Amino acid sequence: MTLIAPSILSADFTRLGEEVKAVEKAGADWIHIDVMDGQFVPNISYGPIVVQACRRVTNMVMDVHLMIETPDARIPDFAKAGADYISVHAEACPHLHRSLQLIKSLGPKAGVALNPATPLSAIEYVIDMLDFVLIMSVNPGFGGQKFIDASLNKITALSKMLSEAGSNAIIQVDGGVNNDTMEAVTRAGACCFVAGSAVFNTPDYKKTIDGLRKLSEKGKK
Ligand SMILES: O=C(CO)[C@@H](O)[C@H](O)COP(=O)(O)O
Numbered sequence: 001m002t003l004i005a006p007s008i009l010s011a012d013f014t015r016l017g018e019e020v021k022a023v024e025k026a027g028a029d030w031i032h033i034d035v036m037d038g039q040f041v042p043n044i045s046y047g048p049i050v051v052q053a054c055r056r057v058t059n060m061v062m063d064v065h066l067m068i069e070t071p072d073a074r075i076p077d078f079a080k081a082g083a084d085y086i087s088v089h090a091e092a093c094p095h096l097h098r099s100l101q102l103i104k105s106l107g108p109k110a111g112v113a114l115n116p117a118t119p120l121s122a123i124e125y126v127i128d129m130l131d132f133v134l135i136m137s138v139n140p141g142f143g144g145q146k147f148i149d150a151s152l153n154k155i156t157a158l159s160k161m162l163s164e165a166g167s168n169a170i171i172q173v174d175g176g177v178n179n180d181t182m183e184a185v186t187r188a189g190a191c192c193f194v195a196g197s198a199v200f201n202t203p204d205y206k207k208t209i210d211g212l213r214k215l216s217e218k219g220k221k
């Protein structure tokens with residue numbers, strides 16, 4: 001399974017609806033929506049009304065990445081706005097089990113995002129609750145950053161950890177995914193690929209997404 005999830009963070013916001021439709025037409029599987037609060041990360045992006053607006057123009061799976069403090073207070077708004085998948089950061093959730101319970105109780109699939117410096121042990125005791133795990137391969141807050149190479153070993157270790165636990169959770173990789181890194185992240189064990197600048201900063205989205213898929217196929221061999 002190869003799931004390509006363009007992040008709208010790098011889209012042209014004056015034409016957001018058209019951009020979302022364009023990547024859907026180009027063969028994207030999910031649309032990734034990065035929510036930043038200026039507290040958990042040093043940047044502010046957008047909230048539930050943008051998720052709601054995207055829902056009106058696409059049938060793609062909407063994947064909401066919450067880079068916010070106290071996410072429990074906001075999760076119901078994002079579920080109501082139409083999120084299909086919601087990830088919270090382990091670093092922002094003192095009661096991670098409760099946050100995951102909350103997401104699942106409202107309908108969306110639940111995931112945990114881990115910063116580059118956060119060990120996999122952060123999810124050890126909630127592993128059975130996870131529909132996906134988001135491995136940050138850059139420090140969260142901005143698009144267009146360079147892939148952190150240590151993420152590859154982390155993805156490999158996560159893949160082993162999940163299979164030993166009998167978990168079918170999807171491994172999502174987010175940050176610096178592009179033509180140079182796609183093959184290696186696939187080989188490490190990821191199957192959902194968030195790509196912001198690598199998609200939206202190119203002129204032909206279909207060509208770009210097809211190219212990423214091909215590189216992923218190479219990584220599976
Ligand atoms: O969560 C984040 C950044 O915090 C990402 O989803 C970025 O939007 C990915 O951007 P690229 O590295 O693909 O340009």
Ligand SMILES: [Co+2]
Pocket residue numbers: 007032033034065174194
């Ligand atoms: Co993201």
